[in-house]
Amino acid sequence: MLRVLTLSTLFPDAARPNFGIFVQRQTQGLAASPGVDLRVIAPVGLPPFPLDRLAHYRERAGLPAAELWQGLEVRRPRFTVVPGTGGRFHAGALVRRLTPLLNELRTRFPFDVIDAEFFFPDGPAAVALGRRLGVPVSIKARGADIHHWGHAGATAAQVIDAGRRADGLLAVSDALRADMAALGIPAEKIAVHRTGIDRTRFHPRPRAAEKARLGVQGPLVLSVGALIPRKGHDVVIDAVARLPGITLLIAGDGPERSALAARIAAAGITDRARLLGAVPHDDLPALFAAADVMALASSSEGLANAWVEALASGTPIVITPAGGAAETVNRAAAGRIADRTPEAFASAIAEILLAPPDPIEVAAAAQRFSWEANAAQLRDHLTGLVAARAGVG
Template structure:
């Protein structure tokens, strides 16, 4: 039996059901593998008073410290974050909070490996905890954990040190693996580990009927992602403004909502653009299946789940050359990779609309992106780390 401790500060809870849902799916698929036992530790960072009194932090503070979440045993310890410090003290605070909990878990059932599914602060904390318990550690790079924390002055040295000291490294795409290597580790140490998608749920549907259900008659573009500058929704709005008759649904929530709404009003596009807000993950397939194009003008990505889910629904994508774009847009049927500029996006969207590729042919671009394949690769990776640690221990004792 392989006993895995999954450590992830990016994990859904009752206050944020879509937050890190891909980590939940990956972990659940791993737990279903024969011979694997998984326990999840999903720490929640809470700021010091008085910021902790904000509604969203109060809701998170009220979450259970342990629960069964969609069949997974999940512990949710709290750790203190200090606003204004750039995350410099996140790792130390996280380790302090985790040691008592992991000591108890260790007494109940020793774990063989720690799987940190986000690079910061999880990765550096996992390395420290791996040394405490004498077990190997794997860290996965997903995007912002490297592009932000791995470059920020207060945290970049902690990220680089964790990369150097981890027993195994994973990345969601080839480009992300290159970014991890740029921290100062050998590229061959970083294994590409693609995300998965539930292909029984995300699949092509009757596009005309799906549009009718939404009250949309003409071409439809969906832009899916958090409403933050990095996702580039403002570029897509400007692009659609250049495409008469095309409608746009922006799906997501975030601090840029008011600015995007003002942009829509300024352009006089209120009848063609809707800010849908956040929706449950299970409500995405009919929306993506209705769209003719999913467009996302990201400034940076690892390998966006929105890309894979859209393609699985048979909807081609128009995206920037960010992160693992080339891992999924492997043909013109799958979509276009273009510059994050309104005119370029408009041209690419128009091109895809004119091409109107067959949805099932589009879907073929991500036929290998399954949770079963994801879990099998993760199982092999983690078991290999444990085997190497055991072999090294036997060699040193011999």
């Protein structure tokens, strides 16, 4: 029996049901694997002062300390985060909070390995806890955790040190593995562990019918991602403004919502561009299948799940050369890789709309992504770390 403690600050909850949904899906797959027993620690960071000062923390404060979430036993301990410190003290605070909790948990669940599912602050905390408890540690890199925290002055040294001290490392793409190595993290310790896709949900559907349900006529461009500058929704808005007769739907929520709404108004496309807000993950398959193109102008990515979900739905993508873009758009039917400018995105979108690829050929580009393969690789990876620590094999 492989007993796994999954540690992830990137995990869904009642306040943020779409937050880290891919971590949840991966963890469910691992937990269902033969010979695996698993518990989840999903820490919730809260500031040390009254929450009415920062409204977005209020709902998180009311989350249960422990619950059964989508079939997984999840604990949600609170730890202190101090806004304005650049994350410098996050990992230390997490270690202090989790040390007594994990000491107590081990008396009932003697876990063999810690599986950290985000590089910061999870990774440095997991390494420190693993050393104290005498268990191996794996850390998975997903994109922003390396591209932001791995370069920020307050946290870069912590990220690099954790990468060097962890027993094993995972990255969502070959490109992210190279980015980690460029920081000085040993490349030989990093395995590429791609995301999965549920093809019973994400698959081609009759596009015209799905558009009709949305009240859309004519070409439809979809952008999916948090409303933050890194995702580049402003670039896509400006691109669609250059393409008359095309509808744009943006699924996601975040601090840039007002700015993006103003940009849509300034571009004069309020009649054909809509901000949908946060869309439940269960509603995304129909949305992807309705679109003629999914466009995401990210400044950085590891390998975005939205890319793979769109492709599996038969929808070609237009994306920047960020992260694992070239590993994903590996055939003409999959879409285009474009510079992060409105002109380049408009040109790429127009090119696809002029000669739409067969949705079945598009979906074939996502064939190598599956949750079954994802779970099997993760189980083997963690089993290997436990065996290596025990001196077996």
